[in-house]
Amino acid sequence: RKEVEQDPGPFNVPEGATVAFNCTYSNSASQSFFWYRQDCRKEPKLLMSVYSSGNEDGRFTAQLNRASQYISLLIRDSKLSDSATYLCVVDNYGQNFVFGPGTRLSVLP
Amino acid sequence: DAGVTQSPTHLIKTRGQQVTLRCSPKSGHDTVSWYQQALGQGPQFIFQYYEEEERQRGNFPDRFSGHQYPNYSSELNVNALLLGDSALYLCASSQRMVGPDTQYFGPGTRLTVL
Numbered sequence: 213r214k215e216v217e218q219d220p221g222p223f224n225v226p227e228g229a230t231v232a233f234n235c236t237y238s239n240s241a242s243q244s245f246f247w248y249r250q251d252c253r254k255e256p257k258l259l260m261s262v263y264s265s266g267n268e269d270g271r272f273t274a275q276l277n278r279a280s281q282y283i284s285l286l287i288r289d290s291k292l293s294d295s296a297t298y299l300c301v302v303d304n305y306g307q308n309f310v311f312g313p314g315t316r317l318s319v320l321p
Numbered sequence: 322d323a324g325v326t327q328s329p330t331h332l333i334k335t336r337g338q339q340v341t342l343r344c345s346p347k348s349g350h351d352t353v354s355w356y357q358q359a360l361g362q363g364p365q366f367i368f369q370y371y372e373e374e375e376r377q378r379g380n381f382p383d384r385f386s387g388h389q390y391p392n393y394s395s396e397l398n399v400n401a402l403l404l405g406d407s408a409l410y411l412c413a414s415s416q417r418m419v420g421p422d423t424q425y426f427g428p429g430t431r432l433t434v435l
Binding site: 258 | 354356361362363364365366369377379409411413423424425426427428429
């Protein structure tokens with residue numbers, strides 16, 4: 213079993229749709245959690261950190277369930293510019309990032 | 322404020338050759354991590370440097386080695402290149418004592434091994 217797993221995708225959604233991505237991790241000692249976004253042939257860029265209390269940044273909402281070792285990302289009112297690969301990232305030992313395989317999102321006009 | 326920079330952008334090598342990739346961290350950052358990203362996969366952690374020493378290492382063979390200089394810049398060296406080493410190599414920088422911290426990625430070096 214991979215240490216970080218994500219929905220296989222791809223997700224093809226119309227503009228304005230709400231889309232949710234799921235991620236699970238296997239190491240119960242994991243300390244920090246993030247969602248990164250990666251555009252085609254570009255570097256990953258931080259989308260948001262994920263906290264146990266849940267956090268929201270505009271149209272994006274992230275949730276963490278430590279008991280279930282589950283992380284989610286919700287995107288509301290999808291825009292064409294949201295099309296990218298979304299990477300779930302777990303930090304186990306202090307800045308040793310473990311990436312999931314990513315879930316590709318295409319927002320269609 | 323310059324972000325993370327990497328050089329070269331692209332590189333083509335043949336099997337058996339050696340390659341050196343370079344990274345300059347974001348201003349104020351003292352820790353550099355290297356990742357390998359194969360096509361269609363998430364980045365895989367290679368190793369991390371802090372205070373000019375390798376602090377953590379992922380599951381990569383000894384052919385992969387690195388160095389960090391006093392100005393925090395870093396190099397990734399790969400010896401005896403294999404076809405399977407073809408990938409995007411990403412450098413990420415962070416500030417070690419600030420946590421939980423995020424890592425900022427450079428644009429990467431795309432290595433093709435023929």
